[in-house]
Every structure is written in C-alpha cells, then in structure tokens.
Amino acid sequence: ETGVTQTPRHLVMGMTNKKSLKCEQHLGHNAMYWYKQSAKKPLELMFVYNFKEQTENNSVPSRFSPECPNSSHLFLHLHTLQPEDSALYLCASSQERGETQYFGPGTRLLVL
Amino acid sequence: AQKVTQAQTEISVVEKEDVTLDCVYETRDTTYYLFWYKQPPSGELVFLIRRNSFDEQNEISGRYSWNFQKSTSSFNFTITASQVVDSAVYFCALSEARTGGGNKLTFGTGTQLKVEL
Numbered sequence: 399e400t401g402v403t404q405t406p407r408h409l410v411m412g413m414t415n416k417k418s419l420k421c422e423q424h425l426g427h428n429a430m431y432w433y434k435q436s437a438k439k440p441l442e443l444m445f446v447y448n449f450k451e452q453t454e455n456n457s458v459p460s461r462f463s464p465e466c467p468n469s470s471h472l473f474l475h476l477h478t479l480q481p482e483d484s485a486l487y488l489c490a491s492s493q494e495r496g497e498t499q500y501f502g503p504g505t506r507l508l509v510l
Numbered sequence: 511a512q513k514v515t516q517a518q519t520e521i522s523v524v525e526k527e528d529v530t531l532d533c534v535y536e537t538r539d540t541t542y543y544l545f546w547y548k549q550p551p552s553g554e555l556v557f558l559i560r561r562n563s564f565d566e567q568n569e570i571s572g573r574y575s576w577n578f579q580k581s582t583s584s585f586n587f588t589i590t591a592s593q594v595v596d597s598a599v600y601f602c603a604l605s606e607a608r609t610g611g612g613n614k615l616t617f618g619t620g621t622q623l624k625v626e627l
Contacts (some may be wrong), residue, residue, distance in 0.1 A: 441601070441617040454614065486553055498545065499615060501555035 401425045402502035404489050409481065410508045419474040419505050421489030427500075428493060430472040432464060435486040444450070447472060479509045512537045516618035523592050523625055531587045531621045533602030539563075543605040544585045545615070550598045551565070554600050561585065578626065592625045 402423045411417050423430065432444040446454035447466040461483075463475040472489055486506050490499040523529045535544065546558040559569065561578050569576050573590045583607040589596055599620045606614055 411544075440619050441615075443614060446614070488553075488555065490555075498557055498560050500557060502552040503552065506553070 401500050402489060404487075404502035404505050406505060407503060408508075410510065411476070411480060412510055414480070415479075416475070416477040418476065418490075419487055419507075421466045421472040421474075421502055423470055423472075423489075423491040423502075425491055425498070425500060426493075427491035428469055429491060430466060430469070431490040431492075431499060432472065432474055433488040433490065433501075437485075441488070444474075456472060463508050473501055474509075479507075483507065484509045512539075512542075512606060512616040513603050514616050514618035516600075516602055516621050519619070520622040520624070521612050523623070525593060525625055525627055526591050528588060528590050528618045529584065529592050529625075530612060531589075531600050531602075531623065533585045533587065535583050535602070535604045535607065536584065539606050545603040545605065546576065546585075546587050547601045548598045549601060549620070550555065555592060555601065558587075589623075592623075594625050594627060597623060597625045 405420045409417060430450045431446050433443045434444055443456050444458045445452060445464045450466050450469060461478050465473040465475060474487065484507055486504045488504045489502040492499045516532065516535045518532055518552045521529055531622050544561045547555045548558055549555050559576055566580055575588045577586045585602060599622050601620045602618045603615045
C-alpha cells in the first residue's frame with residue numbers, strides 16, 4: 399500500500415540548516431495532517447489542512463512552517479530547529495471528518 | 511478534553527497465546543470514532559479498524575477481534591493465537607468530528623507487544 403508517501407525517509411540536519419519534508423497522497427483525500435512522534439510521548443498533531451486551507455495549528459513553533467499547494471501535497475519547511483525537535487514526523491490524509499486517517503511511513507529527523 | 515488511556519506499556523507473550531490490549535477513552539462528544547493502529551518497527555502507522563460511537567457490535571477479522579463497550583468507555587483489542595509478526599506498538603485513538611473539516615485524532619501512548627517463539 400503506497401497511498402501516502404513521504405520523503406525523505408531519514409534526515410540529519412544542523413540547527414542552522416533549512417530543509418523541507420514532503421508528503422504526497424494518492425487516495426483522492428481532502429484533508430492532510432502532520433504529526434510529531436517523539437520517544438516516550440504520544441503522537442502530537444501539528445497541523446491540519448482541509449481542501450488546502452489550514453484548519454488547525456496546534457501551537458507549533460514558527461520554526462515549523464507547513465505548506466499545502468493542493469489537496470495531494472503537503473510540505474513541512476524546517477528552519478533553525480533545536481535538538482529536541484528530533485522525532486519521527488508522520489503525514490496522514492483522510493477523506494472527510496470522522497473518516498479514517500491513512501499514514502505515510504514517516505521521516506526520521508535528527509537535529510544535531 | 512478528549513483522552514485515551516492505554517495502561518499497558520509493554521506486553522510479552524509466547525507465540526500462539528491470546529493477548530488483549532486495553533483502551534479506555536474519555537470524551538464529551540456523543541458522536542465520535544475509535545481506531546486501532548499498528549506501528550511496526552518500520553514506523554508506518556497501519557490502520558486496523560474504525561468504530562463509530564453508535565455501533566457497539568463487536569467485530570472479528572481473522573485473528574483480530576475488538577470489544578467496544580460504551581458503558582465502560584472501553585475499546586479493547588484481542589489477538590488470538592499471536593504470531594511473531596504481530597510484534598509492534600499498537601495505538602488506540604479517538605476522533606472528534608470537527609466543523610472545520612478533517613478530524614482530530616487523540617492517540618493513546620501505545621502498547622508495545624512482543625511475541626516470542
């Protein structure tokens with residue numbers, strides 16, 4: 399099943415770098431999500447986009463900047479990150495509210 | 511506020527044993543959805559089941575079965591005759607319907623299941 403893809407799968411970056419995570423869904427869904435999964439913490443919802451419009455920003459620091467150019471693509475732009483931002487970043491998509499979210503394989507990010 | 515509790519942090523069983531993963535939830539919504547996801551070491555969250563709050567029928571899918579009880583706010587997951595390939599972290603999640611579209615999943619902390627030979 400390759401309904402939701404994420405690139406890169408692994409990323410190592412310094413605190414002064416700028417990088418972007420990419421997510422693409424091939425399911426025809428209207429909503430896309432970014433989650434952060436840190437060790438020993440529950441999955442944290444970061445952003446929600448519905449029909450390309452951001453509908454939720456869960457108090458995420460401005461060093462994380464999402465972009466949703468269309469319903470199939472979602473980006474997470476990263477700049478001046480901190481070591482505590484090291485985590486697995488998961489993208490998901492769903493058709494409508496209440497519908498099942500399907501997840502991508504995630505990007506494992508390490509900030510040095 | 512919504513909350514999902516998975517009290518079992520880690521469970522170890524021997525292959526072919528049955529195992530039940532517990533999930534207790536809290537919500538003020540009358541309409542909500544419950545999910546189970548599996549996360550193998552590769553990291554991807556694999557969808558297993560979705561149940562809406564109006565459907566309390568238990569469900570069986572092969573070796574997997576789910577017991578939804580609104581009276582106790584629980585949505586437990588049982589694996590029958592466990593196999594090594596079942597080793598993973600299992601997450602229970604609760605979704606609220608949102609007027610802005612999309613839905614917000616609240617996850618439990620997960621239960622690490624280890625199935626040994």
